[in-house]
Amino acid sequence: MVDPSERFIPEPSKDTGFGRSPYERDRARVLHSAGFRRLAAKTQVHTAGSGDFLRTRLTHSLEVAQIARETGARLGCDADVVDVAGLAHDLGHPPFGHNGEDALDEVSRAWGGFEGNAQTLRVLTRLEAKVEGAGLNLTRASLDATCKYPWPRRDGTRKFGVYADDRPVFDWVRLGAPDDDRRCxxxxxxxxxxxxxxxxxxxxxxxxxxxxxxxxxxxxxxxxxxxxxxxxxxxxxxxxxxxxxxxxxxxxxxxxxxxxxxxxxxxxxxxxxxxxxxxxxxxxxxxxxxxxxxxxxxxxxxxxxxxxxxxxxxxxxxxxxxxxxxxxxRRRGMEPWYAQQREILTDLVRLLADRAPDELDPVFAPLWREAPDDTARRRVVLDQVASLTDPAAQSWHQHLTGGSASA
Incomplete structure (x- = not known):
């Protein structure tokens, strides 16, 4: 029998007398994560920072979590599990929304491509600094609940949920699933x-x-x-x-x-x-x-x-x-800005790949040095670019290009 509350790396009991469930702990880990905070400056539809009313990825994620919690509770799901999934579902999205996602996928096709949902799994299980070798080390149930597309990249399918080098933890998450493509x-x-x-x-x-x-x-x-x-x-x-x-x-x-x-x-x-x-x-x-x-x-x-x-x-x-x-x-006049967004991200991947590890962030430079091959090193570069907020992507681009639109 597969235990949905199991963690990829076992942890000692942390009973503080409050009786929190494993899934309540998962929710707290996502809420306190760096990736979750960054969503405040990532585009939902309108460019982040373009208005004080408009939604960002952070407010969107909070709203998704609230709707999911209410829906799940009415169905008898564990409310914290669906809450975690709502909070975490966009952690892997890069700067500039879906336009940025498409740009990163195009520039990285030769070494596996990019997909925001696959990147979410990577953030949760590898990139967040909580537990060595396991990211936030969430429970199986919470991780499975974040898997919108529980399959690897396939020909003719744009959406997928796992990169090749994340298969070990993905396969662990999916233990107990009745078939390969079925979502919980x-x-x-x-x-x-x-x-x-x-x-x-x-x-x-x-x-x-x-x-x-x-x-x-x-x-x-x-x-x-x-x-x-x-x-x-x-x-x-x-x-x-x-x-x-x-x-x-x-x-x-x-x-x-x-x-x-x-x-x-x-x-x-x-x-x-x-x-x-x-x-x-x-x-x-x-x-x-x-x-x-x-x-x-x-x-x-x-x-x-x-x-x-x-x-x-x-x-x-x-x-x-x-x-x-x-x-x-698709409103009139937006295409030049969308083109500039794609150029910024494409330039960042190319320039950081050429100048790594010296120009990488201190979080990612050691991961680049430890990577076993060139494909894995390029994936680390992609991880850094995807982690950036919209303003940070523009700032890094100006730094690396000397302020020009392209290098």
């Missing part, structure tokens, strides 16, 4: 919570900042069709026609419709916050109710069940994601 229930709860937070909150940020206006979608059938085409291409396997029907219903929803006249006033912000709260609650309830309908009322944990998310909820979530994609991430 807690990981599925975290993933849906991430989708919910991402979709609802990014639209909230976009409306508040003035990048999103819903009125054109109400008035222009061609614009609705264009949005649905984007959603079908990126976020949903449903037909554009079905997505269009769902979009019309979403825009007419009593909690969404008032936002077509959003003007930034206090009353408008109240309506926006109410919409955010109601939509989040609906998405959580839809998944909980559908899962309970299939599996009954008892506690559900690990591999007892799969999370059931109704089609209607998935479609609405995808449409909200598409609104943020079309009007925020």
């Amino acid at each position: 229930l807690e990981a599925q709860v975290m993933d849906w919570s991430d989708d919910v937070a991402y979709s609802v909150h990014d639209v909230e940020d976009g409306l508040y900042s003035g990048f999103i206006e819903l009125r054109p979608l109400l008035l222009d059938a061609d614009e609705r069709a264009a949005l649905c085409a984007d959603v079908a291409q990126v976020y949903s396997s449903e037909s554009p026609a079905l997505l269009n029907e769902a979009l019309i219903e979403l825009l007419a929803d009593p909690v969404v419709a008032p936002l077509a006249g959003y003007d930034g006033s206090f009353r408008a912000q109240q309506a926006l916050k109410r919409c955010t709260s109601v939509l989040t609650g609906r998405f959580v309830a839809a998944a909980v109710d559908a899962t309970r309908e299939k599996y009954g009322d008892g506690p559900l944990r690990r591999y007892d069940a799969d999370l059931i998310v109704p089609q209607a909820a998935r479609i609405r979530c995808a449409l909200l994601k598409g609104i943020a994609l079309r009007y925020v991430m």
